Amino acid sequence: MKKQFAKIVVLTALLLFAFTITANFSYAADNKDNAQKKLFEQKCSQCHSLDEPRSQRNTKDGWTELVTRMRGNGCDLTNSEAAAIIDYLSKEFGK
Ligand code: HEC
Secondary structure, eight states: OHHHHHHHHHHHHHHHHHHHHHHHHHHHHHHHHHHHHHHHHHHTTSSSOTHHHHTOOBOHHHHHHHHHHHHHHTOOOOHHHHHHHHHHHHHHSBO
16 A cells, blocks of 8 residues: 555656656747747847738748848848847748
């Protein structure tokens, strides 16, 4: 009887642990998506409306080319900011 109780305790603990881990993972993924979206909204609305990019659908290569061109237009981005925005655009406005 005692052994069975111990088993249940261990199983419950494992389940709780698994839930916490999965919840944390999706929380982290949501946070990353949000950070990318914010960066896009902040950086890409400085010279024209966000409708310009939002009305398009492009492949990742297409978005890479466009963001590179925007940097040439004067859009101030570090390489990692550009990569984050390209990642976001490819996911949300992919072809
Ligand atoms: C420094 C100003 C500036 C910033 C910041 C900027 N753009 Fe632009 N954007 C322009 C100019 C100028 C044009 C028109 C000339 C051109 O197409 O290159 C343009 C045009 C566009 C177009 C329409 C042109 C086409 O070929 O479809 C899209 C889409 C676009 N921008 C997306 C973006 C995105 C995404 C960002 C953020 C990474 C961004 N822009 C940031 C200046 C800017």
